[in-house]
Amino acid sequence: MSYNKQLDAAKKAASLAARLCQVSLLRLLSPFSRIGLLKGSQAIVSFILEKEFPSVSFSLVAEEDSGDLRKEESKETLHRITELVNETLSGDEISDISPLSEEDILIAIDKGKSEGGPRGQHWVLDPIDGTKGFLRGDQYAIALALLDEGKVVLGVLACPNLPLGSVAFHDRSNPGNEVGCLFFAQVDAGTYMQSLDGSSPTKVHVSPTDNxxxxxxxxxxxxxxxxxxxxxxxxxxxxxxxxxxxxxxxxxxxxxxxxxxxxxxxxxxxxxxxxxxxxxxxxxxxxxxxxxxxxxxxxxxxxxxxxxxxxxxxxxxxxxxxxxxxxxxxxxxxxxxxxxx
Ligand SMILES: [Mg+2]
CATH class of the missing domain: 3.40.190.80 (D-Maltodextrin-Binding Protein; domain 2)
Structure with a gap:
């Protein structure tokens, strides 16, 4: 069985969520708004996946819920996140999307409450894995996978700050090492990496060393x-x-x-x-x-x-x-x- 269609949607969703995170870092949002951005990332991924695969059995197991965004003191954060999500979605080629309301955002986030389990298909999302790294300007990832009958059948990792060259010996002061990687894998089809801004993918392999x-x-x-x-x-x-x-x-x-x-x-x-x-x-x-x-x-x-x-x-x-x-x-x-x- 091929999961090509799901993989394409996952790559697109994770890349857009990564763009949202990158934009927000440039905007110097307050730390509170940046934390709120976890939920913006989840909203984007949830929205895109459900749009591509609308079904009563749509299931997303994700880290965040809308709880604190619904509080009175989060009004401004919700407003800014909604703006950023809409801006990110409109920058993509998806033209038939009318802007999402604040309520749409909250609903998309809360789709992530699924319990997963051994039956059927479940998307699995960490909207910003490595929050501390994200806040520090170091490594973080948007991590999205699909479970089918309890097994992971595809996975996508968008890593906006990961150098395209090796990180093991990476000299942080070396400005020549371009950053932003997208890894993706499908069961029995290998793992590939491309740059987040869309170079052609290359197949990757783990280190062969036995020493x-x-x-x-x-x-x-x-x-x-x-x-x-x-x-x-x-x-x-x-x-x-x-x-x-x-x-x-x-x-x-x-x-x-x-x-x-x-x-x-x-x-x-x-x-x-x-x-x-x-x-x-x-x-x-x-x-x-x-x-x-x-x-x-x-x-x-x-x-x-x-x-x-x-x-x-x-x-x-x-x-x-x-x-x-x-x-x-x-x-x-x-x-x-x-x-x-
Ligand atoms: Mg995590």
Whole structure:
């Protein structure tokens, strides 16, 4: 079965949402309005997908709801977001769209309340993954995937600040490295990358290395999102020489899919429940590029259980060759960490 039509719609929706985010950064919106923009991004994606695939069974599992935008003190933010959404939509070639009202925006956002699950098709969206990176001017991603009968069948990652060249050794002061990447993958059809402003796509592959000494690894920028002490223990055991590359959001999955690094480790603090929108798009982008994402026990990630992943301990991503030794290092490190407590 081909998902070409859905993939085209997903690429368009994520690219427009990315444009909305880029424009807003230039406009120097207040921090509150920028946070509100998560919802503008969700409204755009939701609106475009439902327009392309109108159906009573339309289902979107997404991070945001309209709750705080409906409050009296958010009036101005809602107004500005509505303006920005309309401006972004009218800049596209879709000519038959009449401007959305504030109520249309709120309704589009609230379409994202679906619970997902193992039956039927569900879109899965993180409207701005890596909010802190977005606010800092660093990495963030619009992450959109489609589940069919519990499996991820396509994924799109729009990464407006990711350099088109390697990020692992990227010199931030180098102005020559153009930014803005769009990764997309469809089940059994590979992973491709193009620039956000629309170059022709090139097929990407994960790093082929089987030597941990030459493998660099990615982890969350925010220590609150992953235990850096545990990941450095794992890297040491495995023999990784290079220091970790810390970036926000699922841009890490994109970078890994084109071989910038060979490993991504994520170990949230105890009690944290992983949400499907934080991994679904990244998961298939890496898998179709020849990599694997698993939990700390080596089980494949299961996106069929609703809004949460409910996995064992952490998420590890690498290529096929490194996975056995990575898994061993992960399990030994977890044991040591537990016994040292
Ligand atoms: Mg997120």
């Amino acid at each position: 941990p000494e030459e493998a660099s690894f990615f982890e969350s920028f925010e220590a609150a999102h992953s235990m850096h002490d545990l990941t450095s223990m794992i890297a040491r055991k495995l023999g990784v020489k290079a220091p970790p590359v810390r970036i926000d959001s699922q841009a890490k999955y994109g970078a890994l899919s084109r071989g910038d690094g060979a490993i991504y480790l994520r170990f949230p603090h105890k009690g944290y429940r992983e949400k499907i929108w934080d991994h679904a798009a990244g998961y298939i982008v890496v898998a179709e590029a020849g990599g694997i994402a698993a939990d700390a026990s080596g089980n494949p990630l299961d996106f069929s259980r609703g809004r949460y992943l409910d996995l064992d301990t952490g998420i590890i991503v690498t290529n096929q060759k490194l996975m056995p030794s990575l898994l061993k290092a992960v399990q030994e490190s977890i044991k040591e960490k537990i016994s040292s407590l």
